[in-house]
Amino acid sequence: MYTETTHDAAHGEHHDHGPAKGLMRWVTTTNHKDIGTLYLWLAFIMLLYGGSMAMIIRLELFQPGLQWVEPHFFNQMTTMHGLVMVFGAIMPAFVGLANWLVPIMIGAPDMALPRMNNWSFWILPFAFTMLASTTFMEGGAPAFGWTFYAPLSTTFAPDTTDFFIFAVHLMGISSVMGAINIIATILNMRAPGMTLMKMPLFVWTWLITAYLLIAVMPVLAGAVTMMLTDRHFGTSFFDAAGGGDPVMFQHVFWFFGHPEVYIMILPAFGVISAIIPTFARKPLFGYSSMVYATASIAILSFMVWAHHMFTVGMPVAGELYFMYATILISVPTGVKVFNWVTTMWKGSMTFETPMLWALGFIVMFTIGGFSGLMLGVAPVDTQYHDTYFVVAHFHYVLVTGALYSIIAAFYYWVPKWTGHMYDEKLGKIHFWWSTIAVNVLFFPQHFVGLAGMPRRIPDYSLQFAEFNAISSIGGFAFGLAQVFFLYIVIKTIRGGEKATAQVWEGATGLEFEQLPSPPPYHSFTEAPPVR
């Protein structure tokens, strides 16, 4: 496999060919930039698909009572929304960024395993088509929540659940292949002089994320395999009648699930660590502490899973351990926020669109971190668990956290990718529109949650009506803002002011210092000098 890459690189030197023509270019491509683009488009399509299901949810919750959809269909919507956003939007978007950026940040000609790269991507459209098609089958789409707890997903689930299981297996295989590729690229293909401790933080965070992926995606695969054999082959992993235990499912799931939430946020930390120094025109404060903080978050993330299970009836010793361990994670997370703020301290800051999204990230991700801390306190989580407070928490960390960082990354690197500047005015409108909307959408959910409104239920008591109406209005506005984003993306790809090689005044790194905008189809066929 190695010889394949070096061969390709050597091949490129003889006659530097561009992309193939036509549609087959995208099907057969092994080029990291093409594959990065494919991932990003898939993620965007999934964002709109998952988003339209969120619109149905907010429509139904606009008023108390049942207005628009059947409860069973509502459950399908919350489930599919969660699955599509987690596995279809956020994760592929970060893999897309890794494909585009890792090689040009470390001075490599391409990913280490280009053919496998093509495979990792092309599995995904099939997986999601299969998952989405269950909506039109008898029994309907999965309706047991994105966490698919047994026995709802085993004994009581429709036949279509088997498609869901197969789809999860495919996504897992894709993620694991993608992660192996990223690790192999980062460890073996850095330009001479690019030592580990000189790597941009985005590369570091992705290296650590990739290790998390290969460690926990197989555990998820194990969980769905146990589900499959429980459903069809007479095993009783999660069935008390046969000596199993449904709570065991939650342990196995969250052993995957908690590291998974960090898979969705560590690359975001890398993006923010690239953007803040550029627009503060100061080097990142505390580079090595950032690396160590990321690594310790990753290690700790394996030891806190049962904070999702405080109410299953754990003994006090377990509750205490998982509570302290969970709260311990906020120390390295705090180090990161501290470093970003210190980077900006006395910097000469400007507020172009990527910076706005990055700042939005820092403020609102921190709000999500604080609600996480509240949830991590076992005795109070008994009240908050499975209410809208949890929904508010994870949307602050995932929407205004992970998604904001992805959008920030788009605005920051799109001039490099396409050679065109995006429209600054539209970018700013997009930011303010989204930021106001997203807070109108999710902030009231803290209140209804604290007041006891349960999640995943299509109806609610009357006293929650006002906050839900407000939340829905915010939701529609936020959804529309992302359609506007689609327009900005297309407009930027088709044209715009020419971007310089450095793009931003304060930008550093190989991709800005050594490559034109846009970079050639095959870049760094010879290793660049590294300062």
Place this chain on the structure above:
Amino acid sequence: MSPLKLAAIPLLMFGFGFALVPLYDVFCDITGLNGKTGRIEAAEIDASQVDTSRTIEVRFLANTNTGLPWDFQPLVKKMEIHPGQVYEAVFRVRSASDRTTLGQAVPSVSPGLAAEHFNKTECFCFTEQELAGRETLDMPVRFVVGTGISDNIEQITLSYTFFSLDKG
């Protein structure tokens, strides 16, 4: 690190996912954390160890899971006991089916921390139970609560759920 070596990690972790199932059980056995009761031999009990200065109330619960047409009740709802002494409680089960049916009882003790001190010398939950059509059966449990049990515990609930073992 070469990709092939890296590929070993996911393979290993896939196995680890399955290994978690017995691992949790072992962990709970060692720590006594999840409310599973212990089993000891009658000969191991030292009759001179009875602590008559303490009295603990033991309550009994009986449930049947869906799919098993059994009526399942404890004959007495609760007992006052002294740690260290062996007691017997009887549960009565009556089948409402005309066919022969097969069930397995799964015990659980709460509070969870009492579980590691709650030991049984004999229990209908150790084996499968078969009832002929309309049969009634009295089933004994012999148990002893260890003297090491925490002073804070004044009440223990022993609950059984019968699950159907009939396939289909």
